[in-house]
Amino acid sequence: MKHNEALDDLSKEELIRLIGLYSKNWLALDGVWFQSIEQKLGMDEAMLHDARAWERFTVIEARRIKKFLGLPEYAGLGGLKKALSLRFYANINEDEAILRGNTLLYRTLSCRVQNARARKNMEFHPCKPVGEIEYAGFARTIDPRVTCTCVSCYPQITDDTCACSWLFTLHE
Template identity: 80%
Template sequence: MRENETLQAMTKEELISLITLYSKNWLAMDGVWFQSIEQKYGMDEAMVHDAQAWERFTVIEARRIKQFLNLPERAGLEGLARALSLRFYANINQDEIRIQGNTLLYRTLECRVQSARTRKNMALHPCKPVGLIEYAGFARTIDERITCQCVSCYPDSCDDTCACSWLFTLNEAQ
């Protein structure tokens, strides 16, 4: 692969800013295609396509991050925490990760998607069904022993201290 001379000339700070910009651009593209389907065919149809896209993309993203981090096949919760911290979302959402025993709690404290929809006077995005596909698939790709369950996510939000919350469990007996 040919090296990009412009990137090679950038400082670390410029590259970090560029990664944030790329993350925002990626999320904007994700939102633009989703809203295009939502406006023409409705939320239900948009959610079908969103689920299909995330089912495939989350595995691609997890594999590439796993390879970048040189994680072992069974990376465990520590590997999952490292991988979650490098997702596109991690650059633009405020989140937190807590590991306790054989569980990892991942909380999105401030969600750029929901903030944008609120700012545009749009209904909140019903993230939970796609989030289950996305987070479970991501975790399974990092380590097939990890399962995921939703703690709180719109439209089934029960924790007003965060946008969403997901509990990952490492089943070491597998």
């Protein structure tokens, strides 16, 4: 991979800020293309393409993070927790991951996407169907023994203390 020499002169703090900036840029691109389809063809069409994109992207992201961390094929919930902490989202959303026995509860406490849509007086993004594809695919790539269940996600909010909540279960 090409090395960007401009990074050599940046401090650790500047590099961390740059990662945050890159994460915001990535999310902006994701939102811009989604809203373009949403405005032109409607929410259903935008969601169809969003699901297709996330089905592929989540596996790519998980594989790269898994390789970066040097995780084994069966990384378990500990490996999944580490991998979730390095996703782009982890740099821009407030979240928490609670490991208990053979389950990992992952909660997004504050979601940049929904916060932005609220500021713009837009309908909330109906994340649940795409989230089910995204989180299950990510977990399965980290460890094929892990399944994912939605606990709470718009439009089916069952926990108003967070933006969304996902339960990962390790089946040994």
